[in-house]
Amino acid sequence: MATPAQQPQKTSGSLGRSIVAVLAGMIAGAILSIGTDVLMNALGILPPLGQPAGDNPLLLATAYRTVYGIAAAYLTARLAPNRAMLHALVLGVIGFAVSVAGAAFTWNRQPSLGPHWYPVALIVLALPTAWAGGWLRVRQMPSR
Secondary structure (H helix, E strand, C coil): CCCCCCCCCCCHHHHHHHHHHHHHHHHHHHHHHHHHHHHHHHHCCCCCCCCCCCHHHHHHHHHHHHHHHHHHHCCCCCCCCCCHHHHHHHHHHHHHHHHHHHHHHHCCCCCCCCCCCCHHHHHHHHHHHHHHHHHHHHHHHHCC
16 A cells, blocks of 8 residues: 555646646637737727727627637636636636726726726626636536
8 A cells, every 4th residue: 555655646736737727718818809809900890099989899899708708717627637617717816806907997097998887897797707618618527
């Protein structure tokens, strides 16, 4: 019988893989969102950077950012070495914090960058989208 010191470590390298999983989700979400923003700007759907946007373009941006948030959380959960949902929710907490910081930074900016509902929507949706992405991944996993 092997002693505890001789048994293989299940957590060996899992912290590193956890960090990579969360970073991969963050990077994927950012690339998808910024890439789509650039495309929407080039097509004239979104105004130039720093210019105010109206409700309709921001509603579209909210929709694709929601989808991308779910996809990013799914990726994070998929790459997680264990506890897929926890990893997805960590990504959601980071997204929540970034959204709060973005709202605080732009809230009273003059001239206004657009209606206040948009940054509030990003804050409100950060955790539900992370949960949805994690849930999609957990559903695919075999039962224990």
